[in-house]
Amino acid sequence: MIVTTCDNVPGHEITSTLGLCRGSAIRARHIGKDIMAVFKNITGGEMHEYSKLLAETREQALDRMTEDAQAKGADAVVAVRYASTAIAQGAAEFLAYGTAVKLA
Amino acid sequence: MNATDPTPEPSQDELLAMAYADGELNEEARRDAAQRIASDEAFALRVAHYQRLDVATRTATPPEPQDTAHAKLSAEPTQKAALGLGWFALVVGFFGFYAWAFYEMIRDPELETFPKVLILGGIGGFLLLFLAVLRNRLREIPHDPYTKIQR
Numbered sequence A: 001m002i003v004t005t006c007d008n009v010p011g012h013e014i015t016s017t018l019g020l021c022r023g024s025a026i027r028a029r030h031i032g033k034d035i036m037a038v039f040k041n042i043t044g045g046e047m048h049e050y051s052k053l054l055a056e057t058r059e060q061a062l063d064r065m066t067e068d069a070q071a072k073g074a075d076a077v078v079a080v081r082y083a084s085t086a087i088a089q090g091a092a093e094f095l096a097y098g099t100a101v102k103l104a
Numbered sequence B: 001m002n003a004t005d006p007t008p009e010p011s012q013d014e015l016l017a018m019a020y021a022d023g024e025l026n027e028e029a030r031r032d033a034a035q036r037i038a039s040d041e042a043f044a045l046r047v048a049h050y051q052r053l054d055v056a057t058r059t060a061t062p063p064e065p066q067d068t069a070h071a072k073l074s075a076e077p078t079q080k081a082a083l084g085l086g087w088f089a090l091v092v093g094f095f096g097f098y099a100w101a102f103y104e105m106i107r108d109p110e111l112e113t114f115p116k117v118l119i120l121g122g123i124g125g126f127l128l129l130f131l132a133v134l135r136n137r138l139r140e141i142p143h144d145p146y147t148k149i150q151r
Helices: A031-043 A048-071 B012-021 B027-039 B041-059 B065-074 B077-107 B113-143
Strands: A014-028 A076-084 A091-103
Touching: A014 A048, A014 A076, A031 A048, A048 A076, A048 A091, A048 B027, A048 B041, B012 B027, B012 B041, B027 B041, B041 B113, B065 B077, B077 B113
Parallel strands: none
Antiparallel strands: A014 A091, A076 A091
């Protein structure tokens, strides 16, 4: 499965568009990491606890989007974008979306 | 097993799990595999293992200087001891205080039985909900391929 932020796939011709595919995920770390992050909020610097959280959520949302595209029978997803929302405090929330396409 | 032993051939189940994790199955085969994941715990764990490898491979990046520095500083005995001691004191103090406050409240002769029962019910319910979520999470972890991602 080719996943790209471009509007087309270089070297391939898009034969049909299968529509929007998307995946979202919300994840949290345990309270211990939240407490350490509060201290990091005071001292400054990278919040390693939340960097990991963000990465986990991003990959899960991406996988769900890819699964959605596979279910539609797509060969690739073009114009992929990420969006984030804020529902729960201390949680990372990601939406990955793009256009599922068939390639020649 | 030593280094000269040939790698055993993967079984049909392993090949199927790999193909599912890598998204190589056609729509029908994928649907069949998804049904099997729902009903076969061993197969579901096998798929989760390969999904974890797939995610780890996809997200693996060379360590940046700040990562190395962070890991080195975190591994220092002083830092580890301070964190361990800090957590121990926090947990003991926090739970100890609430246990003591709860004990004092139960013993309080001025407080009637009814509010004591309500408070006991509230704390019991809270604990029960927490344990239910914790139990679910612990059982879910082997199926969660995202826990090893670093950044």
